[in-house]
Amino acid sequence: MKTVSLFDRPVEIRDTEAKGRGVFALEPLPAHTCIEVSPVLLFEKDQYANHGQYTILNEYTYVWSNGRQGLALGLGSMFNHDRCPNVYWKKDEPNRCISYFTLREVSPCEELCISYGEHLWFDDGSTSDHNHHDPSEEESSFLQNLLL
Numbered sequence: 031m032k033t034v035s036l037f038d039r040p041v042e043i044r045d046t047e048a049k050g051r052g053v054f055a056l057e058p059l060p061a062h063t064c065i066e067v068s069p070v071l072l073f074e075k076d077q078y079a080n081h082g083q084y085t086i087l088n089e090y091t092y093v094w095s096n097g098r099q100g101l102a103l104g105l106g107s108m109f110n111h112d113r114c115p116n117v118y119w120k121k122d123e124p125n126r127c128i129s130y131f132t133l134r135e136v137s138p139c140e141e142l143c144i145s146y147g148e149h150l151w152f153d154d155g156s157t158s159d160h161n162h163h164d165p166s167e168e169e170s171s172f173l174q175n176l177l178l
């Protein structure tokens with residue numbers, strides 16, 4: 031009988047030089063491929079304010095509703111930041127999960143990165159990466175529609 035690993039997917043986690051671990055493509059991924067659906071562990075507002083924010087969790091959590099913070103389990107916490115991301119994410123609050131999709135076609139060995147936004151708490155080590163590019167018109171309009 032064939033067994034299918036939970037991690038049997040076209041990406042893997044690798045160490046990087048400047049950013050710790052990251053997620054890398056193992057094969058070409060077309061635009062808008064769903065790479066991951068991460069279940070989210072929620073921290074209540076007070077719990078996070080009193081404890082979580084003073085721990086390593088503060089480098090990993092996503093803002094959730096009602097002042098809560100969510101930790102993406104699985105691959106979701108392994109995506110590094112890039113100012114020109116090739117991955118976008120969508121929260122599904124009712125189902126307590128976050129889905130991650132490629133923004134454009136991704137080549138094998140390319141690192142899969144999301145954007146953490148403007149306010150970074152680390153020196154951005156992504157500037158020398160090869161996957162920097164200006165977003166195409168298609169990517170820009172796709173992102174624009176997501177934000178509407």
Ligand SMILES: C[S@@+](CC[C@H](N)C(=O)[O-])C[C@H]1O[C@@H](n2cnc3c(N)ncnc32)[C@H](O)[C@@H]1O
Pocket residue numbers: 048049050051052089090107108109110111112152153154155156
């Ligand atoms: C959500 S974690 C990403 C996974 C992390 N690299 C690991 O090994 O656990 C966020 C942390 O990764 C590192 N990181 C992410 N993007 C980076 C970047 N562009 N430059 C440098 N460090 C980065 C920072 O230490 C940040 O606090």
